[in-house]
Amino acid sequence: MDKFESMRIFTRIVELKSFTRAAEDLGYPKATVTNAIKQLEARLRVRLLHRTTRQVSPTLDGDAYYTRCIQLLADLEETENVFSQAAANPSGKLRIDMHGTLGRHFVLPVLDQFCTRYPNIELQIGMGDRLVDLVRESIDCVLRVGELQDSSMVARRLASLEQVTCASPAYLELHGEPRHVEDLAAHRAVNFFSAQTGKIYPFEFKVDGERREIAIPGTISVNNADAYKQCCASGFGLIQVPRYGVAGLLASGALREVMPEYRPQPSTVSVLYPHHRQLSPRVRVFVDWLATVFATAM
Missing domain, CATH: 3.40.190.10 (Periplasmic binding protein-like II)
Incomplete structure (x- = not known):
């Protein structure tokens, strides 16, 4: 097995934290992958990986070697593409x-x-x-x-998405329409929380040219965009979303934009x-x- 293929095997083991998963990903028998790492460590005369029954992780030398391998493999791919048709007709996963x-x-x-x-x-x-x-x-x-x-x-950066604050007609009929950020103290929101941290995202508004975050209380919090819009349409409170996501609901009258003068800065798509x-x-x-x-x- 050549040195570059040994490097590729090593990097996949580090990334997947497993000999077995790396072998499956690369299409090799596990024994081939294990033997490649043994030969690589013998050639370099350093231990590259910590092995336990549950996980594989790089040693300090392994971390340093991994960083160099990633760059070398990228350089190899670039060099080969210069002399092949891959750039004009790319293939692979x-x-x-x-x-x-x-x-x-x-x-x-x-x-x-x-x-x-x-x-x-x-x-x-x-x-x-x-x-x-x-x-x-x-x-x-x-x-x-x-x-x-x-x-x-x-x-x-690919685009900027305009953000809007919305509510259902039924909600606005019951609670009134907020005209200024000070009015939000008397309103309710459907809140959106992070699936990773559980943190509720505040609403954002542009007030006198400055970004201002406001936490609006509510009885329902979700972490799904469709549920977020549905709860708003059902009258549970205000939401703040990219306009494209509620364009149909706004056009049909199922939702109404409020406080357009205080729209937050557009969100960047990258x-x-x-x-x-x-x-x-x-x-x-x-x-x-x-x-x-x-x-x-x-």
């Missing part, structure tokens, strides 16, 4: 994770266009809002909404990917296609 509502609204309806244009790319798509570790989970890119937290990733994937033809064509999708939709 592309692992993507998308913000669920965003993906369903903007990406999935036109995904057939990408598949027709690049028939040799196999897409593996995760849908959700959880934070993912792109490197450890071997995800090539993610589509997200909001401010970017991970500066170690390459980010490309695609993120690890530095070592920025030259991958698969990632590059998908990111470029996403940019076209959002440019057309906005």
